[in-house]
Amino acid sequence: MKNAILKKEKLDDFIKIMSKDEKVIAPVLKGNQSYTFTEVKSADEISLKYLPTILPPKKYFMPQHETLIEYDKRNGQKVHCVVEVEDLVIFGVHTCDLAGIQCLNMIFADRPKDMNYLIRKNRITLIGLECNSYCDEFASCALMGNHIPKGGYDLLFTDLGNYFFVEINTRKGEELIEKTNLFENADSNHQEELNKLRKLKESIFKPEVDIDKNEIPSLFKKKFESKIWEDIGERCLSCGNCTNVCPTCYCFDVLDIPDLNLKTGKRVRVWDSCQNEPFAKISGGESFREKRGDRKRHRFNRKFRYPVERYGKFFCTGCGRCSRTCMAKIDLKETIRDLIKEGN
Amino acid sequence: MKKPKVAFFDFACCEGCQLQVANLGEDLLDILDTIDVVEFREVMTEKWDQGYDVAVIEGSITNEHAIEKIKRIRERSKILIAYGSCATIGGVNGMKNDFELNEIEAHVYQENAKHFKTVPTMAVSQVVKVDYFVNGCPIYPPEFITVLKCALAGLPYHVPDNVVCVECKINENICMYDKGVTCLGPVTKAGCNSWCINNGNVCYGCRGMVSNPNENSAKDVLSKYNISLDLIKNKMNMYNKCRELNKNEKDKS
Amino acid sequence: MEKIHINNSGYEIVPAKIVSTRKMTEQEKIFELKLVHGLSLDHEPGQFVEVSILGVGEAPISVCSSPTKRDSFEICVRAVKDGRFSNAMHNLDIGDEVGIRGPFGVGFPAAKLEGYDIIMVAGGLGIAPLRSLINYIIDNRREYGKVSLLLGCKDPQSMLFADEIDLWQKRVDINFSCTVDRGAPDWKGNVGLITSLIPNVNIDPERTYAVVVGPPVMYKFVIKELLSKGIPEHQILVSLERHMKCGLGKCGHCQIHNIYCCQDGPVFSYNNIKELKGAI
Ligand SMILES: Cc1cc2nc3c(=O)[nH]c(=O)nc-3n(C[C@H](O)[C@H](O)[C@H](O)COP(=O)(O)OP(=O)(O)OC[C@H]3O[C@@H](n4cnc5c(N)ncnc54)[C@H](O)[C@@H]3O)c2cc1C
Ligand code: SF4
Ligand code: SF4
Numbered sequence: 053m054k055n056a057i058l059k060k061e062k063l064d065d066f067i068k069i070m071s072k073d074e075k076v077i078a079p080v081l082k083g084n085q086s087y088t089f090t091e092v093k094s095a096d097e098i099s100l101k102y103l104p105t106i107l108p109p110k111k112y113f114m115p116q117h118e119t120l121i122e123y124d125k126r127n128g129q130k131v132h133c134v135v136e137v138e139d140l141v142i143f144g145v146h147t148c149d150l151a152g153i154q155c156l157n158m159i160f161a162d163r164p165k166d167m168n169y170l171i172r173k174n175r176i177t178l179i180g181l182e183c184n185s186y187c188d189e190f191a192s193c194a195l196m197g198n199h200i201p202k203g204g205y206d207l208l209f210t211d212l213g214n215y216f217f218v219e220i221n222t223r224k225g226e227e228l229i230e231k232t233n234l235f236e237n238a239d240s241n242h243q244e245e246l247n248k249l250r251k252l253k254e255s256i257f258k259p260e261v262d263i264d265k266n267e268i269p270s271l272f273k274k275k276f277e278s279k280i281w282e283d284i285g286e287r288c289l290s291c292g293n294c295t296n297v298c299p300t301c302y303c304f305d306v307l308d309i310p311d312l313n314l315k316t317g318k319r320v321r322v323w324d325s326c327q328n329e330p331f332a333k334i335s336g337g338e339s340f341r342e343k344r345g346d347r348k349r350h351r352f353n354r355k356f357r358y359p360v361e362r363y364g365k366f367f368c369t370g371c372g373r374c375s376r377t378c379m380a381k382i383d384l385k386e387t388i389r390d391l392i393k394e395g396n
Numbered sequence: 397m398k399k400p401k402v403a404f405f406d407f408a409c410c411e412g413c414q415l416q417v418a419n420l421g422e423d424l425l426d427i428l429d430t431i432d433v434v435e436f437r438e439v440m441t442e443k444w445d446q447g448y449d450v451a452v453i454e455g456s457i458t459n460e461h462a463i464e465k466i467k468r469i470r471e472r473s474k475i476l477i478a479y480g481s482c483a484t485i486g487g488v489n490g491m492k493n494d495f496e497l498n499e500i501e502a503h504v505y506q507e508n509a510k511h512f513k514t515v516p517t518m519a520v521s522q523v524v525k526v527d528y529f530v531n532g533c534p535i536y537p538p539e540f541i542t543v544l545k546c547a548l549a550g551l552p553y554h555v556p557d558n559v560v561c562v563e564c565k566i567n568e569n570i571c572m573y574d575k576g577v578t579c580l581g582p583v584t585k586a587g588c589n590s591w592c593i594n595n596g597n598v599c600y601g602c603r604g605m606v607s608n609p610n611e612n613s614a615k616d617v618l619s620k621y622n623i624s625l626d627l628i629k630n631k632m633n634m635y636n637k638c639r640e641l642n643k644n645e646k647d648k649s
Numbered sequence: 650m651e652k653i654h655i656n657n658s659g660y661e662i663v664p665a666k667i668v669s670t671r672k673m674t675e676q677e678k679i680f681e682l683k684l685v686h687g688l689s690l691d692h693e694p695g696q697f698v699e700v701s702i703l704g705v706g707e708a709p710i711s712v713c714s715s716p717t718k719r720d721s722f723e724i725c726v727r728a729v730k731d732g733r734f735s736n737a738m739h740n741l742d743i744g745d746e747v748g749i750r751g752p753f754g755v756g757f758p759a760a761k762l763e764g765y766d767i768i769m770v771a772g773g774l775g776i777a778p779l780r781s782l783i784n785y786i787i788d789n790r791r792e793y794g795k796v797s798l799l800l801g802c803k804d805p806q807s808m809l810f811a812d813e814i815d816l817w818q819k820r821v822d823i824n825f826s827c828t829v830d831r832g833a834p835d836w837k838g839n840v841g842l843i844t845s846l847i848p849n850v851n852i853d854p855e856r857t858y859a860v861v862v863g864p865p866v867m868y869k870f871v872i873k874e875l876l877s878k879g880i881p882e883h884q885i886l887v888s889l890e891r892h893m894k895c896g897l898g899k900c901g902h903c904q905i906h907n908i909y910c911c912q913d914g915p916v917f918s919y920n921n922i923k924e925l926k927g928a929i
């Protein structure tokens with residue numbers, strides 16, 4: 053595979069050329085050390101060093117609010133299934149978030165397929181950005197093996213001082229490079245510097261929790277009745293922050309929004325959360341995960357055990373967002389450590 | 397089809413919610429296409445003396461006269477909507493219950509009611525049956541429209557029983573706690589699209605608490621920000637005082 | 650933002666016309682539905698559909714008619730208190746249209762049950778999904794061994810499908826019994842829990858399949874009784890109710906551990922879910 057380099061001073065041109073034809077999305081500082089993915093027109097708006105954004109890039113693949121059908125019943129029932137799409141280039145996605153998108157891909161491609169997601173996904177170009185060092189102390193990407201790139205991008209940028217090493221992973225990525233005409237071929241020196249960085253990263257990124265990743269599902273199975281869930285449940289506010297910010301959470305609600313004439317309207321889906329109290333309640337009033345502890349346990353199992361059993365994949369990328377956002381300071385790594393510590 | 401007759405009434409309140417409706421702008425015109433407003437103090441003066449399809453009530457019930465009046469309105473209305481915190485949960489007016497409950501017997505609004513000029517502040521639903529609730533101080537206009545549509549379509553409206561944080565995160569706000577400011581979002585009912593936080597303010601809990609708030613944990617979280625327990629209690633009570641009337645009722649039965 | 654129309658979305662609905670209705674109790678009403686263009690629903694007994702009323706919403710509802718009846722199908726809807734969909738459904742009448750998605754999920758394995766004795770246990774609204782199997786079995790009666798049907802409900806007034814029950818009761822090829830929690834002055838049948846009917850059934854456990862559908866509280870007790878009769882775990886089938894939104898194994902509402910009830914269920918054999926805490 054061919055690789056390329058981009059001198060740093062040319063990044064601005066790169067963004068500007070792209071943004072002429074398409075919306076370019078990149079991480080931007082919002083304030084108080086909080087970042088968001090949002091549209092940019094030039095490189096100086098972008099934060100190249102950033103903590104994982106408040107919401108992960110999943111919001112472009114699976115928007116918070118999304119129309120599924122539009123209806124008109126003035127004259128019989130007329131229904132159109134719709135997909136709202138736009139061509140996007142998302143620049144600067146960390147490897148943990150790329151892994152998150154790969155999880156979503158798996159879910160929505162699983163039969164029965166979700167066409168809304170799949171169609172939208174094909175209109176998005178992904179440009180990754182490797183982390184040279186930890187974002188902050190909440191990360192557990194090394195435990196999950198997501199601190200290094202594992203595909204999921206069209207181009208991958210690695211910051212090597214005054215230039216970016218650019219791995220071209222798809223034809224789509226190559227076309228961008230051809231079109232913008234700002235890149236140079238990578239030679240063996242560049243490759244050598246990349247190898248050095250990767251070597252250095254091996255000494256920086258170490259599994260953050262002392263456990264063999266493959267043992268985690270059985271740990272969660274064994275600890276299903278642990279009192280730890282109850283303890284966490286007592287602290288949890290059921291605010292749903294940890295699921296909304298998670299790059300691999302995909303639960304949603306479906307509801308109708310009629311227009312004022314009550315004859316036309318749309319059916320939408322909106323993000324929902326298994327941490328919310330009414331999520332698993334049925335009409336008789338029975339809730340199948342009534343206690344906060346039940347719901348916390350469900351979330352953790354949906355990251356570290358159920359998807360491994362069902363899809364052969366962990367659904368935690370190690371991005372640390374859930375712990376970073378939790379007001380009650382419920383910490384993912386700490387919870388796993390507590391489960392290990394508790395013994396049998 | 398005949399347009400449904402809708403009337404707006406106000407009790408003890410600031411009339412801020414009526415203002416929200418009067419300021420709906422373009423949406424208001426669309427609404428006026430579908431309904432007939434027969435009484436609306438904020439914008440009209442003529443009085444209607446027949447029945448109403450929909451009565452929209454603002455304000456809490458604070459005296460004998462109000463009790464009688466709301467009962468009469470209920471009798472004349474097919475559908476009754478309580479809107480604004482004062483009407484739905486008692487709201488800020490409920491604060492008075494803290495001071496006067498000692499003087500007013502708890503059972504005052506029952507058999508000996510007429511001997512007392514004032515009664516504990518009550519939400520409308522604590523006096524008559526309410527079909528729809530639009531929480532908020534003031535109301536969040538899009539939610540009012542949603543509820544109005546439900547009322548016109550004859551469908552129930554379920555006030556979300558999730559907390560404000562859910563909407564706040566979906567809107568990708570920076571959490572107030574990350575700014576070092578406290579916020580009542582984690583115990584307050586969603587449905588306002590977290591508009592205060594979207595606009596740079598904290599959530600002060602105007603929509604009332606969810607049915608099962610984790611108050612202990614919320615207090616723990618707040619206390620980490622060096623706020624005295626009294627202040628926390630006040631913060632939480634500001635809009636939620638009238639909850640206690642329900643609790644007392646339950647204890648009695 | 651560009652909007653494109655697609656025709657292979659999982660949220661596409663097929664219009665269906667209400668061709669007849671029957672009010673069964675204060676709360677329950679049956680609707681006979683016909684898909685447009687003469688389409689056949691082609692469901693398995695025990696599967697469900699997502700029924701839409703545009704502007705109101707969708708709800709998962711079991712198909713309560715047997716697939717042997719092909720040109721229309723039936724659903725039985727209970728109006729739940731403050732329920733958006735269910736009450737709106739009750740306001741519909743002959744000639745009105747609804748939308749259908751599905752059928753969804755894994756139903757009762759009617760073919761696999763052939764050659765076995767069948768004992769069916771239904772509590773409350775559980776009779777609705779079960780009725781599709783009962784009528785399927787009746788229409789293919791020759792293929793099955795002894796067939797028993799045990800019903801339970803709150804009181805005689807809330808008995809569903811009372812007219813059909815009369816017919817089932819009279820058949821010689823079905824062993825029928827029924828009980829109510831609370832009797833009424835003119836009630837001559839059993840009073841008591843549904844579990845009390847099981848001891849009276851003559852069961853040859855190895856060659857019996859038991860099928861259980863009812864409210865969540867019912868399962869534990871009925872299954873315990875069936876196990877004590879020696880019926881193997883994998884020959885006890887249950888149909889579980891969960892909150893459902895998509896029916897497509899995505900939205901997460903119906904999830905039980907690593908299982909999506911809407912796609913992997915709602916029918917499960919007991920051995921597959923007994924380890925899943927909270928499933929039953
Ligand atoms: C597989 C399956 C089969 C069912 N079969 C029948 C049947 O044959 N007849 C019948 O009357 N009822 C059946 N139900 C239950 C029925 O779906 C609910 O009673 C119905 O969704 C209530 O909707 P509502 O809008 O009136 O109530 P609301 O309380 O307004 O419900 C709000 C929303 O919550 C969801 N919801 C609430 N309760 C349930 C629930 N129990 N299951 C799934 N989603 C729920 C719905 O999506 C609904 O849109 C079945 C449920 C499942 C899961
Ligand atoms: S963010 Fe924390 S408090 Fe909120 S639901 Fe998650 S664990 Fe509970
Ligand atoms: S569970 Fe937490 S750390 Fe793991 S992917 Fe989700 S938000 Fe990130």
Ligand code: SF4
Pocket residue numbers: 103104146147148149183185186187188191192193194198199370371372
């Ligand atoms: S969690 Fe790891 S991969 Fe993700 S941003 Fe932090 S350091 Fe980078």
Ligand code: SF4
Pocket residue numbers: 291293560561562564565569570571572573579580581582590593599
């Ligand atoms: S700002 Fe308030 S409402 Fe928003 S997430 Fe933080 S605590 Fe919740």
Ligand code: SF4
Pocket residue numbers: 532533560581584585588589590591592593598599600601602603604
């Ligand atoms: S954010 Fe809080 S204070 Fe503001 S409207 Fe919503 S509930 Fe009321």
Ligand code: FES
Pocket residue numbers: 892893894895896897898899900901902903904909910911912
């Ligand atoms: S109903 Fe959505 S996953 Fe089962």
